[in-house]
Amino acid sequence: MSWDFTEDGAFLALCDAFKESGESSAIEFLANGEGAFHFQELAQNAAGEGIDLSDSTDLEEFQQEVIETLEDICS
Numbered sequence: 171m172s173w174d175f176t177e178d179g180a181f182l183a184l185c186d187a188f189k190e191s192g193e194s195s196a197i198e199f200l201a202n203g204e205g206a207f208h209f210q211e212l213a214q215n216a217a218g219e220g221i222d223l224s225d226s227t228d229l230e231e232f233q234q235e236v237i238e239t240l241e242d243i244c245s
Contacts, residue, residue: 176239179215180215187204191204193205200236
């Protein structure tokens with residue numbers, strides 16, 4: 171992926187919310203309301219950057235990358 175989502179405002183908000191939630195699992199966090207909201211916003215921003223997430227495989231890969239990044243730098 172050519173877009174560095176870690177600099178996007180939606181990712182930064184997602185990271186902050188993950189830290190504040192006290193949740194240890196990014197997967198669990200993304201499954202709840204606030205995490206899902208921020209992820210949706212990040213996915214919309216990705217589309218605005220020309221990243222096509224309409225294919226479920228691409229969306230799943232993007233979500234996995236976000237999860238790994240959350241757990242690496244935001245926990």
